[in-house]
Amino acid sequence: MLKFDNNYYKLNFLTVFTLILLAAGCASIQQPTGGPKDKEPPKVLKETPANFTLNFKAKEINITFNEYFKISNESKEFSMSPAQDRSPYYKVKGKTLNIKFQDTLAANTTYTINFGRGLVDYNEGNVLKNYMYVFSTGNKIDSLSISGTVTNTLTKKPVLDATVFIIPVNQDTIFGKRRANLFTTTDSSGNFSLKYLRPDTYRVYALKEESGDRIYNSSNEEIAFLVDSVVLRNNIAGVKLALFKEEPKIFRITDRKIEKDSRVTYIFSKKLEQPSISILHPNELDKDKIVEFSRTKDTVALWTKSMDFDSIKVAVIDKGTPLDTTIIRRNSRDKYDREIKIADNNPSNKIKPGGELILTFSAPVGSIDPRKISLLQDSIPVSGLRIIKDSLSTRKYLFRYPWRTERQYILKIDTNAIGGKFGGFNKTYTKQFILDEVLNYGNLSLSVTVPDTSKSYIVQLLDDKDNIIKETPLNKNQTINYTTYSLGKYHFRVVYDDNKNRKWDTGDVRARRQPELTWNSNTEITLRANWDLEEKLTIPPPVP
CATH class of the missing domain: 2.60.40.10 (Immunoglobulins)
Known part of the structure; x- marks a missing residue:
C-alpha cells in the first residue's frame, strides 16, 4: 500500500503557489509610488541622423528620450520650416519619436523642426520647451539669429511664455490667418532667440494667448510688433517687443440675458462713445424704459414697466448710428422678483473722512418714504439725515450727515421704505458703521x-x-x-x-x-x- 508524505505535498503546494503569485506580480507594470514628484522634462539621448546633419538624405528621423513621453497638440505645436505641402508623420514608439517625411526635401536647404511645447513626459506632463531638430540638404546650415526681450507695454515687466514669431514679408498676408513656421517662446526674463535663420526680410511679432494656436485672432490676446521689417544679413540682437491689447474693431453683443430681478443686461465686445438703446418690440415698452450704461460703456442694464412679453427686441445705437439688433425670448413660466435689494460702499463699516455713505439699489427707485428711515448715533435717534439722489444713476443715493469720530452709527431702513420705479419694495436693512479717523x-x-x-x-x-x-x-x-x-x-x-x-x-x-x-x-x-x-x-x- 502506498504511503503519502503530507508535509511533502504541503511544502510543494506552497512553493508552486508562491511562484504563481510572483509571476503574476512581475507581469503587471506598476507606476512607482512615493518619492519626490518628477519635475524634469524628457531629455534627448540620441538623434538619428544626428542633429545639424549636413547633406541630409534620410527618409526618416528617430529621436530617443530618457523616459516615456507623449505628443501634445501636434497640429499647434509642431512646425517645420520651410513648410512642406504634406507635413511629416510623427509617431511615438516607446521612448523614441519617429518622424517620416511625406514630401521630397528641397536641395541645398536648411530645415528646422520646432516642437514648441508639444513634447511632454508621460506621467507629469513636464514640457520640453523649444527643442529643435535642424538639418541641411546642402553643405551648410543657415546660422543667423534674432534675439531680444518681450515685456508688457504698461508694466514694463518681462513676459513668460510669449510666442515670438517672424514671417517673411512676401508671406505677411498669413498674419492672423495661419501659424508662422518660425517661432520660439520667451523665458522667465522675457528673453527669446530665433536661430538657424536664412537671410531674408522679416516681420517680427510677439503673441501672448490662452488658446495656444499661435494665430492672432482675438482682441483678448496680447500682441507686439516691430513697425519696420528687419533685413536679416547678420545676427540681430536687442530687439524689444512690448505686448498690448488692441481695442476691438468689430462690435458684437457678446452676452444678453434677463436676470431674475427683471433686469435685462447686454454686454458688448467694445466700448461705445455715445450709446443708447431702443426697444423695437414690444414697442410700447420703449417710452418708459430706464437704461443704465456702465462707466466703460460696454455693458448696459435695461428695466421695463412690464415683463408680460414673450420676447424683447432692442437696437443698440452709438452716436446716432444703429449697430445691431438682438432678441431675447423668455419662457412664459419664468418668474421675476422685483424686490429692491440694497448694497453700500463701505464693506469695512468705516466711512472715509470727507467721504459719503452711498447706497445702491438693485433697480431704479420710484419712491422713498423718509418716515421709515432712521439714523441712530450711539443708540440715540438723531435728525438731520439728508438723502440725495445721484445725478448719474436712478439707483444710487447719498446719505449725508455731519458724521463725527468716536461715534457709533446705525442706519435703519424699514420694510417697504424704498419702492421700485416698476414695482417691488425692500426688506428691512440695517447698517452699522463709524467715521474713520484722519490719523x-x-x-x-x-x-x-x-x-x-x-x-x-x-x-x-x-x-x-x-x-x-x-x-x-x-x-x-x-x-x-x-x-x-x-x-x-x-x-x-x-x-x-x-x-x-x-x-x-x-x-x-x-x-x-x-x-x-x-x-x-x-x-x-x-x-x-x-x-x-x-x-x-x-x-x-x-x-x-
Missing part, C-alpha cells in the same frame, strides 16, 4: 516737472497691485495733492498723451501703430498713518 490716512504732495510744455501728459497713481487709483492730465509743471489716501505702497506711471485726448491709447497692429508711450517711475511711495509726504517727479523725454 489712519496719509497725504502726499507731488511736485511734477514736465520735459516739454507743448506736450500733454497723464500722471497715474497706482497701488501695489498696479490698479490705477487716480489719473491727472497736465501740460505744465504743477503740484498734485493726494489727500486722505489709504495707507500702503504706491508708485507712478506717466502716459505721453500725444493726441491730447486725456487717456492712454492702445496700438493697432494692422495699421502699424504702436500704443502711446508710457514711463514707470522707480520711486515707490509708502503712505503711513497721519503722515504728510512731499515728493518730486521729473518726467523724462519719451524713449521709443
Whole structure:
C-alpha cells in the first residue's frame, strides 16, 4: 500500500503557489509610488541622423528620450520650416519619436523642426520647451539669429511664455490667418532667440494667448510688433517687443440675458462713445424704459414697466448710428422678483473722512418714504439725515450727515421704505458703521516737472497691485495733492498723451501703430498713518 508524505505535498503546494503569485506580480507594470514628484522634462539621448546633419538624405528621423513621453497638440505645436505641402508623420514608439517625411526635401536647404511645447513626459506632463531638430540638404546650415526681450507695454515687466514669431514679408498676408513656421517662446526674463535663420526680410511679432494656436485672432490676446521689417544679413540682437491689447474693431453683443430681478443686461465686445438703446418690440415698452450704461460703456442694464412679453427686441445705437439688433425670448413660466435689494460702499463699516455713505439699489427707485428711515448715533435717534439722489444713476443715493469720530452709527431702513420705479419694495436693512479717523490716512504732495510744455501728459497713481487709483492730465509743471489716501505702497506711471485726448491709447497692429508711450517711475511711495509726504517727479523725454 502506498504511503503519502503530507508535509511533502504541503511544502510543494506552497512553493508552486508562491511562484504563481510572483509571476503574476512581475507581469503587471506598476507606476512607482512615493518619492519626490518628477519635475524634469524628457531629455534627448540620441538623434538619428544626428542633429545639424549636413547633406541630409534620410527618409526618416528617430529621436530617443530618457523616459516615456507623449505628443501634445501636434497640429499647434509642431512646425517645420520651410513648410512642406504634406507635413511629416510623427509617431511615438516607446521612448523614441519617429518622424517620416511625406514630401521630397528641397536641395541645398536648411530645415528646422520646432516642437514648441508639444513634447511632454508621460506621467507629469513636464514640457520640453523649444527643442529643435535642424538639418541641411546642402553643405551648410543657415546660422543667423534674432534675439531680444518681450515685456508688457504698461508694466514694463518681462513676459513668460510669449510666442515670438517672424514671417517673411512676401508671406505677411498669413498674419492672423495661419501659424508662422518660425517661432520660439520667451523665458522667465522675457528673453527669446530665433536661430538657424536664412537671410531674408522679416516681420517680427510677439503673441501672448490662452488658446495656444499661435494665430492672432482675438482682441483678448496680447500682441507686439516691430513697425519696420528687419533685413536679416547678420545676427540681430536687442530687439524689444512690448505686448498690448488692441481695442476691438468689430462690435458684437457678446452676452444678453434677463436676470431674475427683471433686469435685462447686454454686454458688448467694445466700448461705445455715445450709446443708447431702443426697444423695437414690444414697442410700447420703449417710452418708459430706464437704461443704465456702465462707466466703460460696454455693458448696459435695461428695466421695463412690464415683463408680460414673450420676447424683447432692442437696437443698440452709438452716436446716432444703429449697430445691431438682438432678441431675447423668455419662457412664459419664468418668474421675476422685483424686490429692491440694497448694497453700500463701505464693506469695512468705516466711512472715509470727507467721504459719503452711498447706497445702491438693485433697480431704479420710484419712491422713498423718509418716515421709515432712521439714523441712530450711539443708540440715540438723531435728525438731520439728508438723502440725495445721484445725478448719474436712478439707483444710487447719498446719505449725508455731519458724521463725527468716536461715534457709533446705525442706519435703519424699514420694510417697504424704498419702492421700485416698476414695482417691488425692500426688506428691512440695517447698517452699522463709524467715521474713520484722519490719523489712519496719509497725504502726499507731488511736485511734477514736465520735459516739454507743448506736450500733454497723464500722471497715474497706482497701488501695489498696479490698479490705477487716480489719473491727472497736465501740460505744465504743477503740484498734485493726494489727500486722505489709504495707507500702503504706491508708485507712478506717466502716459505721453500725444493726441491730447486725456487717456492712454492702445496700438493697432494692422495699421502699424504702436500704443502711446508710457514711463514707470522707480520711486515707490509708502503712505503711513497721519503722515504728510512731499515728493518730486521729473518726467523724462519719451524713449521709443
